[in-house]
Amino acid sequence: MNLFPTPVSKILLGDCREIVPTLGTFDFVFADPPFNIGHPYKGYNDNREDYESFTGEWIEACWNACSGVLALHGPDCLAEAYLIHARRLGMRRIAWVNWHYRFGQCNSSNWIDARTHCLLFAKTAKTTWNPATVEVVSDRVGYGDKRIGDYAKGGKRLPGTVWGVPSDGKYWGRVTGNNTERNAGHPNQLPENYLERLLLAYTNPHDRVLDPFCGSGTTATVAIGLERSCVSIDVSESNCQSAHARVLRGMRVCRALTGEGVK
């Protein structure tokens, strides 16, 4: 008998609302859905008339499948919907993080978008929480702040609720065309660092992770790199294929490029 089975990645083709209820439960669920902005994607239509009911249906399916923490990622308009559905479903919010990205679309009529939201909900009172795995060096260190000297941790502290700030290090911007992390044809690809921080904090090796909107496979790639199992779902066959190829290539930025992150 193998007491330490190798974590596996499964990528399933189809509508997450139909597939998720058939999969059992997961320790951590990360959802980054389509935004309904009419962007032409290969293999699926981002613009849907039933977007509101669609949103309620996938959130409910994911919440039912979650035994630990559910992370709902998205822009401002989705954050509003997340709060409404969280109240409807009695979901307990444990954190609200903003990812500050530094490559928003240029714009002269309003402020340039520079954040997305990640609302985190817990199914049970006690959840997995590994603060030591995600600490960063405090900005106080740079100021020679005497209080840092008292810290047994050597000037480290937990990140704040805004991620992508200078103390977080490089590679937190939107994954753009000139970023070596970016997979062709995936304008919404998230940085590996972002998923890495979530998975380190809220899961342990060999835990089960679900990503109902796989896209380029960021969650699966990082999960396997951190020895977690991951089931990913996407309606686009070409996205499933490119995500699978990416998982096989493995994590790139955190380990190979910067040497930051994974300890």
Ligand SMILES: C[S@@+](CC[C@H](N)C(=O)[O-])C[C@H]1O[C@@H](n2cnc3c(N)ncnc32)[C@H](O)[C@@H]1O
């Ligand atoms: C915003 S992208 C996810 C990006 C991903 N987080 C990444 O880092 O690459 C949303 C994805 O959801 C997929 N999708 C849209 N509707 C879906 C549905 N009903 N079920 C599963 N996947 C769906 C799209 O094909 C797209 O790849």
